[in-house]
Structures are given as structure tokens and as C-alpha cells.
Amino acid sequence: MPESEGVLRFMAITQQKALSKIFGDPQKKILKRLRKQVDVINDLNDKYEKMSDKELRAQTDELKAFVEEECDA
Numbered sequence: 001m002p003e004s005e006g007v008l009r010f011m012a013i014t015q016q017k018a019l020s021k022i023f024g025d026p027q028k029k030i031l032k033r034l035r036k037q038v039d040v041i042n043d044l045n046d047k048y049e050k051m052s053d054k055e056l057r058a059q060t061d062e063l064k065a066f067v068e069e070e071c072d073a
Contacts, residue, residue, distance in 0.1 A: 051059065 048056065048059075
């Protein structure tokens with residue numbers, strides 16, 4: 001690799017690090033938002049594990065009705 005390419009690569013990495021310090025790491029922001037969604041989904045798991053088969057069937061029917069209503073809208 002020629003010396004000028006190395007210098008350019010170093011400058012690009014340094015610039016990226018500086019921007020991350022100023023604006024924050026975009027991947028960390030995405031992961032933080034997704035972590036909140038994962039926590040909500042995991043909380044739902046506890047709710048549904050406690051339901052009986054009959055309650056789950058009723059919940060499924062409600063969900064199907066909701067989806068059909070939303071698709072028609």
C-alpha cells in the first residue's frame with residue numbers, strides 16, 4: 001500500500017472517530033432502540049406463558065380479527 005493511501009485511511013478513521021464522539025455512535029443508537037423493543041416482546045412472553053390453552057385460542061381469534069380489520073382499512 002502506498003504511503004499516501006495509508007495517510008488517507010488514517011485521516012478517514014480519525015474523522016469518523018471524531019464524528020462519533022460528537023454525534024454518538026449510530027449503531028449504539030439503533031441497538032438501544034431495538035433493546036427497548038426486545039424488552040417489550042420478552043415481557044409479552046411472560047404474559048402468554050401464564051395463559052391457558054383456551055385463553056390463548058381466544059387471544060388468537062382477537063388477533064386474527066384485528067389483522068383482518070387493519071387489512072380492510
